[in-house]
Amino acid sequence: MLTGQLTTVAAALFTGAAIYVNVAEQPARQALAAGPMLVQWQASYRRAAVMQASLALIGGALGCWAAYDLADRRWLLAALLLIANWPYTLVCIKPTNDALHRLALSEAGADARRLVATWGRLHAGRSALGLAAVLACLWAGH
Secondary structure, rough: OOHHHHHHHEEEEEEHHHHHHHHHHHHOOOOOOOHHHHHHHHHHHHHHEEEEEEEEHHHHHHHHHHHHHOOOHHHHHHHHHHHHHHHHHHHHHHHHHHHHHHHHHOOOOHHHHHHHHHHHHHHHHHHHHHHHHHHHHHHHHH
């Protein structure tokens, strides 16, 4: 049972962080002028990427372990939803990330604002995958 609980905790931590970005951090950064907005995004992204990628990987591994340990394939659904954040990020979000990282502070303007807004919409997909993983954990745990 501990493996299922640990999977749920990892999924909830991932989801909470992802939703926080969409609900609090993204609107706050978009209220800044283009230059400070870009600087804030670049600094924040470096820190958040490591945390979120780790939580998705750890939660995915724990979900696989829970499926084996508890002989319940529903935990695999939670694991797959968490791990799905990796390909989603690499395929869907990375081009926008790369464009934002290439922008220099002196180039911050309408393009930076558009890219940060696009990034926020794409990041909402990570929040949705996380929420689906939490719901899968709750389903498997009951």
